[in-house]
Amino acid sequence: MQDHTTEQELKERLGLIERMIAEGRRNTESWGWTFVLWGIVYYVAIAWSAWDHSVWAWPATISIGVLTTIVIASFKAGNHPKTTLNRAIGSIWIAVGISMFLLFLTLGVTGRLTDQHLFAAVISAILGIANGASALILRWKIQFACAIVWWAAAVGTSFGTDAQSMTVFLFAIFFCQIVFGIYGIIAKVQPREQRNPGNA
Amino acid sequence: MPELNPVVHGRLRLALLALLSSVEEAEFTWLRAKTEATDGNLGAQLLKLEEVGYVAVEKKFVLRKPQSLYRITERGRQALAEYVRALKQLLGPAVDA
Numbered sequence: 182m183q184d185h186t187t188e189q190e191l192k193e194r195l196g197l198i199e200r201m202i203a204e205g206r207r208n209t210e211s212w213g214w215t216f217v218l219w220g221i222v223y224y225v226a227i228a229w230s231a232w233d234h235s236v237w238a239w240p241a242t243i244s245i246g247v248l249t250t251i252v253i254a255s256f257k258a259g260n261h262p263k264t265t266l267n268r269a270i271g272s273i274w275i276a277v278g279i280s281m282f283l284l285f286l287t288l289g290v291t292g293r294l295t296d297q298h299l300f301a302a303v304i305s306a307i308l309g310i311a312n313g314a315s316a317l318i319l320r321w322k323i324q325f326a327c328a329i330v331w332w333a334a335a336v337g338t339s340f341g342t343d344a345q346s347m348t349v350f351l352f353a354i355f356f357c358q359i360v361f362g363i364y365g366i367i368a369k370v371q372p373r374e375q376r377n378p379g380n381a
Numbered sequence: 382m383p384e385l386n387p388v389v390h391g392r393l394r395l396a397l398l399a400l401l402s403s404v405e406e407a408e409f410t411w412l413r414a415k416t417e418a419t420d421g422n423l424g425a426q427l428l429k430l431e432e433v434g435y436v437a438v439e440k441k442f443v444l445r446k447p448q449s450l451y452r453i454t455e456r457g458r459q460a461l462a463e464y465v466r467a468l469k470q471l472l473g474p475a476v477d478a
Contacts, residue, residue, distance in 0.1 A: 191472050197392065198399045198465060204415055205403030255443070262407035 205262065213365025215250060215274075220358025222246035223304075227351070230294075240289040243282055250278075270315050277311040298339050301350040305335035312357065323364065327357040383467035388433050389460050393418055393426045398461045401436060401453035409449040427451060435460055 222242055230238035261267070281304070288294045309331035316325035334353035338346045389395055396416050401407060413423050430436040435457030439450045453461075 188472065191468055194390070194392075194395060195465070195468055195472070197396055198461075201396045201399035201415070202403045205400045205407075262404035262411050264404045268405075 206264070206266070211366060212270075212274075213362045213368075214253065216358045216362030216365060218249060218253075218362075219246060220354050220362060223354050223358065224351075227347075236289050236292050236294070238289070239294065240286040243285060247278065247282060266318070269318055273311055273314050273318075277307060281307060297343055298346050301338035301346055302335045305331045305338060305350065305353060308357065309335055323361065327361050330357050383470050385467055385471070386460055386464050388429065388435070389464040391426065391429075393422065394430055395464070397423075397426060397430060397451075398435060398453060398457055401451060402458060402461055406439075406450045406452040409451070412451065430457065 222245070226239045226242035229235065229242060284303075285294070288300075294300055309328050312324055312331055313328035316322070316328055330353050334349050337349040340346070341349075389398060393416060397412060400412060400415055409423070409427075412418075412427075413420065416423065418426075427436060427438070431438055433456075434454055436451050437454050439452075441448055441450070
């Protein structure tokens with residue numbers, strides 16, 4: 182067979198293998214929409230709890246957020262391959278989601294979500310852990326910047342008045358959920374530069 | 382001189398094996414997007430790889446839509462590794478050029 186194969190063709194085959202492996206390893210799954218969705222969920226929950234001080238504001242809003250995430254994710258799941266990297270990142274966020282859901286559902290229903298500083302600090306610290314771990318796995322500096330903002334918010338929300346604490350928390354949500362989420366959606370769109378095997 | 386496995390050597394089949402070697406499993410539409418192959422050509426090459434035992438397919442329904450999930454088998458992984466070894470041997474010093 183190789184009698185008819187030129188050196189150029191063999192090199193091209195080697196290049197194709199490297200390109201396809203790199204393509205498969207690239208984390209193509211876009212989760213930017215989840216950051217935006219959860220940013221909105223947090224804003225709705227904060228607005229609801231500030232409006233009528235209902236103990237159900239956080240548990241109900243988070244429940245709707247979880248259901249919406251599951252429905253949208255199941256529609257999008259088929260278009261992406263399963264990779265170890267995706268599973269690692271997914272595991273972090275699922276574990277964080279379950280922890281936050283159980284914690285805030287219980288605290289909300291039992292009426293113990295009374296200390297706004299503590300509440301915002303705990304959420305910020307948990308989101309700092311998730312973003313930090315995800316950023317270190319992906320080696321993504323921008324997400325690590327989000328983790329730093331969340332950690333700073335965990336410290337910042339512990340000080341000052343209720344209004345100052347809430348301002349810090351709202352800023353962290355805006356920067357790390359809404360802005361980062363939109364960036365994640367936009368950054369996913371990348372030009373294709375290589376000739377693909379199906380066009381050979 | 383080493384022989385190049387003709388099943389692996391096909392351009393699209395080689396691309397499919399390389400892609401599948403880097404993921405746990407992948408859907409037909411993802412493979413189509415990455416290779417930019419037509420449905421017919423892609424289906425035929427995947428069938429050939431399946432027949433020789435290099436890939437395995439799982440067909441299921443998700444939200445009432447049919448889904449074909451492909452994964453590389455141990456045999457396919459070995460065939461790809463042997464192909465790369467043979468390729469590098471054939472190219473010799475030219476491999477780094």
